[in-house]
Amino acid sequence: MKQTRRQFLKVTGLAVAVTDTAHLPALASAAAPADTPAKETPNASGVTQGSSGAQGKGPLFSSAAKWIWDDSDRRAYYHYVQARCVFSVSPSELATLLHGGIATLRMTADANYQAWLNRGIVGAGPAKSAEGKRSVDTWPIKERLNPGENELLIVALSMGTGTETYCPDEAGLIFQLNLGGRVIASDRTTQVRPDPSRRKRTVRRWILPCIEDVDAAEEGTAWKNATEVSKTVALYPRRVPLPTRQVLSPQRLILADRVRMPNVSISLRLRPYLTDGEQKRRCNKFSTPAYLVSDVVSPTDQALIFTPTLGEVTWYFQGEELFAGRGWRCWQQTDPPVSIRLEKGANRLIGVHNRSNHFEDISLAGFAAQPVEFRNPFGPGGFQVVRMTRNEDLVTGPDMQHIDWGKLRPSMCEMDPADTMSFGNSYDLVYGAEPVEPITATIAALMGTDASEPFELPPALPGEAVRLIVDLGVLHNGWLSFEAEGREGSTLILAMFEGLEPGPPLRIQWLNACHNSIAYRLREGQQSFESFFPYGVRYIAVHHTGSHPVSVRNLRVLTANCGSRVRGSLLTDDELLNSIHRICAQSVISGVDDTFTDCPTYEQVNWNCDNSLAAQGDAVTCLNSAVAENTIELFAEDPRYPGLVRSQYPSSWEDQIPLWSFHWIMFCRDHYWRTGNLQFARRLLPRVQAGIEDALNRIGSRGLMEWPGVWHFIEWGKGRDDNHDIMSAEQAGLLGALTAAIELAESVDGSGSRLVRAWQNARRNLIQAVNAHLWDPMRGAYVDSLHPDGRPSPVSSQATNAAMVTYGVVPEGRVADLATRILEEPSRFLGYGSPYGLYYVLEMLDRVGDVESIFRIVRRRWGAMVLAGDTCTWETFPEFGYDDWPTRSRCHPFAAYVAKYFAKYLLGLRIVSPGYATFRVDPKPPAGLVRCHGSIPTPEGLIRIGWERKADRIDLRVEHPRALKRV
Numbered sequence: 001m002k003q004t005r006r007q008f009l010k011v012t013g014l015a016v017a018v019t020d021t022a023h024l025p026a027l028a029s030a031a032a033p034a035d036t037p038a039k040e041t042p043n044a045s046g047v048t049q050g051s052s053g054a055q056g057k058g059p060l061f062s063s064a065a066k067w068i069w070d071d072s073d074r075r076a077y078y079h080y081v082q083a084r085c086v087f088s089v090s091p092s093e094l095a096t097l098l099h100g101g102i103a104t105l106r107m108t109a110d111a112n113y114q115a116w117l118n119r120g121i122v123g124a125g126p127a128k129s130a131e132g133k134r135s136v137d138t139w140p141i142k143e144r145l146n147p148g149e150n151e152l153l154i155v156a157l158s159m160g161t162g163t164e165t166y167c168p169d170e171a172g173l174i175f176q177l178n179l180g181g182r183v184i185a186s187d188r189t190t191q192v193r194p195d196p197s198r199r200k201r202t203v204r205r206w207i208l209p210c211i212e213d214v215d216a217a218e219e220g221t222a223w224k225n226a227t228e229v230s231k232t233v234a235l236y237p238r239r240v241p242l243p244t245r246q247v248l249s250p251q252r253l254i255l256a257d258r259v260r261m262p263n264v265s266i267s268l269r270l271r272p273y274l275t276d277g278e279q280k281r282r283c284n285k286f287s288t289p290a291y292l293v294s295d296v297v298s299p300t301d302q303a304l305i306f307t308p309t310l311g312e313v314t315w316y317f318q319g320e321e322l323f324a325g326r327g328w329r330c331w332q333q334t335d336p337p338v339s340i341r342l343e344k345g346a347n348r349l350i351g352v353h354n355r356s357n358h359f360e361d362i363s364l365a366g367f368a369a370q371p372v373e374f375r376n377p378f379g380p381g382g383f384q385v386v387r388m389t390r391n392e393d394l395v396t397g398p399d400m401q402h403i404d405w406g407k408l409r410p411s412m413c414e415m416d417p418a419d420t421m422s423f424g425n426s427y428d429l430v431y432g433a434e435p436v437e438p439i440t441a442t443i444a445a446l447m448g449t450d451a452s453e454p455f456e457l458p459p460a461l462p463g464e465a466v467r468l469i470v471d472l473g474v475l476h477n478g479w480l481s482f483e484a485e486g487r488e489g490s491t492l493i494l495a496m497f498e499g500l501e502p503g504p505p506l507r508i509q510w511l512n513a514c515h516n517s518i519a520y521r522l523r524e525g526q527q528s529f530e531s532f533f534p535y536g537v538r539y540i541a542v543h544h545t546g547s548h549p550v551s552v553r554n555l556r557v558l559t560a561n562c563g564s565r566v567r568g569s570l571l572t573d574d575e576l577l578n579s580i581h582r583i584c585a586q587s588v589i590s591g592v593d594d595t596f597t598d599c600p601t602y603e604q605v606n607w608n609c610d611n612s613l614a615a616q617g618d619a620v621t622c623l624n625s626a627v628a629e630n631t632i633e634l635f636a637e638d639p640r641y642p643g644l645v646r647s648q649y650p651s652s653w654e655d656q657i658p659l660w661s662f663h664w665i666m667f668c669r670d671h672y673w674r675t676g677n678l679q680f681a682r683r684l685l686p687r688v689q690a691g692i693e694d695a696l697n698r699i700g701s702r703g704l705m706e707w708p709g710v711w712h713f714i715e716w717g718k719g720r721d722d723n724h725d726i727m728s729a730e731q732a733g734l735l736g737a738l739t740a741a742i743e744l745a746e747s748v749d750g751s752g753s754r755l756v757r758a759w760q761n762a763r764r765n766l767i768q769a770v771n772a773h774l775w776d777p778m779r780g781a782y783v784d785s786l787h788p789d790g791r792p793s794p795v796s797s798q799a800t801n802a803a804m805v806t807y808g809v810v811p812e813g814r815v816a817d818l819a820t821r822i823l824e825e826p827s828r829f830l831g832y833g834s835p836y837g838l839y840y841v842l843e844m845l846d847r848v849g850d851v852e853s854i855f856r857i858v859r860r861r862w863g864a865m866v867l868a869g870d871t872c873t874w875e876t877f878p879e880f881g882y883d884d885w886p887t888r889s890r891c892h893p894f895a896a897y898v899a900k901y902f903a904k905y906l907l908g909l910r911i912v913s914p915g916y917a918t919f920r921v922d923p924k925p926p927a928g929l930v931r932c933h934g935s936i937p938t939p940e941g942l943i944r945i946g947w948e949r950k951a952d953r954i955d956l957r958v959e960h961p962r963a964l965k966r967v
Helices: 091-098 275-283 397-402 425-433 441-446 576-590 606-623 625-636 658-675 678-696 727-748 755-774 800-804 812-823 835-848 851-867 895-908
Strands: 004-007 040-042 048-049 078-091 104-112 112-117 121-124 131-141 148-158 172-179 182-185 190-192 211-215 234-237 252-258 266-268 289-296 301-305 313-318 320-324 340-341 343-352 361-367 373-375 385-386 420-422 434-438 455-456 465-485 491-497 499-501 507-510 515-521 524-529 535-546 550-560 571-572 910-912 919-920 933-937 942-948 953-961
Touching: 078 091, 078 172, 104 112, 104 121, 104 148, 121 131, 131 275, 148 172, 211 425, 234 266, 252 441, 266 425, 289 301, 289 313, 289 340, 340 343, 361 425, 425 515, 425 535, 441 455, 441 465, 455 465, 455 535, 465 576, 499 535, 507 571, 535 550, 571 576, 571 895, 576 606, 576 851, 606 625, 606 658, 606 895, 606 933, 625 678, 658 678, 658 727, 678 727, 678 755, 727 755, 727 800, 800 812, 800 835, 812 835, 835 851, 835 895, 851 895, 895 910, 895 933, 919 953
Parallel strands: 048 234, 131 234, 211 515
Antiparallel strands: 004 953, 040 048, 078 148, 078 190, 104 131, 104 172, 112 121, 112 148, 172 182, 252 434, 252 465, 266 361, 266 420, 289 343, 289 373, 289 385, 301 340, 301 361, 313 320, 313 343, 455 550, 465 524, 465 535, 465 550, 491 515, 491 535, 499 507, 571 933, 910 919, 933 942, 942 953
């Protein structure tokens, strides 16, 4: 245990006394450091792998371990393979292993795996990896071994395409069982087969989470010997802790009712037909003009009523526009609803693709009295894609009925029928479901069920589902799991979401920009299931269809958090501030897997600005240094962006947000400052230098950075004018990055280095240019951009001007006046729409020391999140607008950054030298607070601080690890 020094302090003019310390919570010490990345050496299999394993020295895999797969195309789109290894363990060998021996399963896969030993789940992985690299997991298994025969079963997934968390490569699986001195490894004797339960193609979008479709009753094909495959990839030990797999169970039952779900559902994997070459497997935007043609074949004259779905296509019937589909939100239903009148036989439906599109799939869903079929009139599958050369070549409106399809035959793509997915998107069924009255007595009785008891779901009427909604009480990222007993022919669709309003009527904030749903078709008898992918979830909606009852037990989420836990604490006499601190801590924990992520429910993506800000909240609540370093380092390992890093990684979206790239450089500096890890700073400095030089090479004739063809973004506020080569907030961000790079270089190389002097000079020049070209004296403000003709933007926003103050652009004589005017209400500046924009305002207030304004804003903005009943922080504020909900995502961990102001001003903790080696305590709370107690995690342990106002004195107490020095 680390020794602790107690110190006593005199605050100016006030006596300071020591009080009892029992009320300060004792929190756990720091997590063990992650493995150091290994030197890369090739093994006998042609595998490039680390030279030191996760435990001890030596290669990660022996020469006996081979990459394996089945005999399918290793670039196959979403192909699941099962692998099985049966082995024996003698009673004496097991006894040795249980009494001090080592028994591990080491493995990785491209792209993902899930492993069981003796029908018990071991885990899933691997961690996100840069292109050309794979992280290797080591799982302890001794407690799962049996005397005699043991069975290792693995499901591995070939993505076949990139996502926002995966760089596409050929599929493969490699594993090794280490049983004391005995090794059992993957090779051609390992048995493999296609996963029988996951043969159905489903919708995948371009991000995860996604759809899973599982048929537990499906019979498997015969096992075959594996195919050994060649795979050249750099392997390295996992850099972050294994997932926590903490159990989260339902805390309350929200609703039981009947719903009618759409009985028409069709999806098309569109991207491969409108992109070429490697772009088929990447997530870049495409805008190829095209027709999508399908004949809706009906057995009778009837109406088809559409329900909202996703897809960047506008649909027409008989020359009239039905609806303009979108990629980021479902189209809006009308009153009366969008419908068409089908005649018996074929009815031509035409879609037009003529806008920029990110996404893999498009979907249609709705209600019809009789089943309908979508049929490609010109070839296999349900749709024909007709690529055009220009948007001007696309005919819309009444003239569509006269299109000569015969002349367009040469433009018709060769269609793969597997890309048409009937009922491939179970989320469409959930999103379009309609409540049915009345509620039967059996369903009403379900509402009396305790959330911890089994849910006895009655049979559903034809065309209906019995719906049950439960609340986990907290939003988290994890694997959905349950046990069930029922009959073959029953289906459970489990959909996850973040928010609701209880009503009546109940309103659900379905994720209409993403797909989070699992369709599970039961087999006979008892069974258990755990999702392949982790999902962000607070509420679970269970839909049961089928003519037999189903019993659902042990419904839960197993957390996918990699080592984050609350270590810091805060308790004041203002309960709202306490609650805000709690949701900040929970947001960081909920948004962590093997990196910080922007949101567990929508994307689970390693965005560099989001996660730089999330790390600011993590530093004072959890200090998960392993995850922070992995979050940073993945960007540095990106082989496609050797200069300024891209906006998110690993990813097959080749996109840059300049301001985000600069936040990554500031993230590197901030992490060094929090941890004192000079080795890490030294390793990252060359990538920081490359990024700075990349940015400086973009300085134009005005002395400003000019960057065409990128995403010019600072925040989600409406009315912004950022999309220009010269964007003002990016100039401020570059200055912040230059300051951070200078500080890193001074720490690594010394303050007098040539590099430091060059960057200091560049910083001075940029400040001069910004004030010469972007300051408008008539407005008394900086403009948000310069237009291509050199005209200043008519917009001056709070966020941009606050960023100018934050990063040192504004001359000192102008700072106080500008900060005051930015905060005026009503403001003459364009307001912010999200915690992104507000970040710069709060940082400005921090710079000028306006504590009262910081906490007035925090109480109002983050207090609204608490009062809404949310357990995490939001992505946007209501004025940005997301339909009629107050925010899009109810868990965006970047907004947890406000916790740092609690540490700085309520507890008064300031880092004086890296890693808290020296620190200062000087509380400056807002008016009205009487007492505050709390703790901050450091690499050496907790610093505990408590103070209380008493008449003419403040009682202040500080405890800290002996290795740290208070100054």
